[in-house]
Amino acid sequence: xxxVKNVIHTTTAGIAATWYFSPVEARxxxxxxxxxxxxxxxxxxxxxxxxxxxxVAIIQFLDYLVQNLRxxxxxxxxxxxxxxxxxxxxxxxILQMLEGIMEYFNKWAFIYVGxxxxxxxxxxxxxxxxxxxxxxTIIINDHLVSNALGLMSFTVGLISATVTSLxxxxxxxxxxxNFIIALSLALxxxxxxxxxxxxxxxxxxxxxxxxxxxxxxxxxxxxxxxxKVYPMVRC
Numbered sequence: 001x002x003x004v005k006n007v008i009h010t011t012t013a014g015i016a017a018t019w020y021f022s023p024v025e026a027r028x029x030x031x032x033x034x035x036x037x038x039x040x041x042x043x044x045x046x047x048x049x050x051x052x053x054x055x056v057a058i059i060q061f062l063d064y065l066v067q068n069l070r071x072x073x074x075x076x077x078x079x080x081x082x083x084x085x086x087x088x089x090x091x092x093x094i095l096q097m098l099e100g101i102m103e104y105f106n107k108w109a110f111i112y113v114g115x116x117x118x119x120x121x122x123x124x125x126x127x128x129x130x131x132x133x134x135x136x137t138i139i140i141n142d143h144l145v146s147n148a149l150g151l152m153s154f155t156v157g158l159i160s161a162t163v164t165s166l167x168x169x170x171x172x173x174x175x176x177x178n179f180i181i182a183l184s185l186a187l188x189x190x191x192x193x194x195x196x197x198x199x200x201x202x203x204x205x206x207x208x209x210x211x212x213x214x215x216x217x218x219x220x221x222x223x224x225x226x227x228k229v230y231p232m233v234r235c
Contacts, residue, residue, distance in 0.1 A: 002053035006110055009195045010049055011041040013114030016199035021207070023214050040117055048113050048120035052106045059102060063095035111195075111202050130205055145197050149190035157183030 014037030019026040026033035041049065070088050105124060112123035160182035165175045204211055204222065212219040 002056050003050060005191075006049045006053050006106065007041050007046075008192070009107070010045060010110045010114040011037045012192050012195035013037075013111040013199040014040060016196040017115045017203055020200060020203040020214065021210050037114065041114065045113050045117055048118075048123065049110065051120045052102075052109065056099060056102045056106065059095055059099045063092060063099065066091045066095060107198060108202070111199050114199070115202070127202060130202070146194055149194055150187075153183055153186035153190050156186040 015026060015033045018033035018037065022033075025031060028034075066088055070092070108127045109120060109124040112118050112127050113120065116123075118126060157179045161175050161179035164178045165171070168174065208219070211222070
C-alpha cells in the first residue's frame with residue numbers, strides 16, 4: 001500500500017514539474033510528461049520509493065506489536081504494573097508520532113525524487129535545505145490544502161450516498177456502503193491534486209522565474225494571493 005501510494009505521488013510530482021518547467025511536454029493525458037514520469041517512478045526511482053516506504057512500514061509493524069501486546073495483556077487478564085502500562089502507552093504514542101513524521105517527510109522528499117530522480121536521502125536533505133534557506137518552514141506547517149481536500153472528499157461522499165439513497169432505497173446499510181465507496185474514490189482523486197499542489201510549491205520555491213515565464217497568469221495570481229496571506233515572507 002505504501003509503495004503504490006508513493007509511486008503515484010512521485011509520478012504526479014514529475015508530471016507537475018514538467019508542466020511547470022516545460023509546459024509543451026505536458027499538454028495531454030498521454031504526453032511525454034506522463035510516460036516519462038511513470039517510467040522513472042517504476043524504474044530508476046523505484047528503489048528510493050521502496051526505501052521510504054520500508055521505513056514507514058517498519059514503524060507501523062513495531063506499533064502493531066506494541067498494540068498487540070497491550071491487547072493480549074488486557075484479554076488474558078494478566079496483571080501489569082503501572083510502570084509497564086505507562087511504558088507501552090508511551091511506546092505506542094511515540095511510534096504513532098514517528099509514523100506521522102515519516103509520512104510527512106516522505107511527502108516532500110518524494111517530490112524531489114519525482115522532479116530530479118535524486119536518491120531518497122539526498123532528496124530529503126535538499127527539500128529541507130530549500131525551505132529552510134527560503135524561510136518557508138511556516139508555509140509547510142500552515143499547508144492547509146490537505147485539510148480542504150479531505151473536507152471536499154467527505155462532502156462528495158455524503159452527497160453521493162444521499163442522492164443514491166433517495167433514488168434507489170432509503171436503506172441505512174446501502175447508504176453506508178455508498179458513502180464508503182464514494183469517499184474512497186474522492187480521496188483517490190484529491191490525493192493526486194494534493195501531490196500536484198505540493199510539487200508546484202516546491203518548484204515555485206526553487207525557481208519562481210520559470211512560473212512567470214511559462215505561466216504568467218498563474219504567476220501573477222499566485223504572487224498576489226501570496227502577498228496577501230504572507231506579506232512578511234519573501235516570495
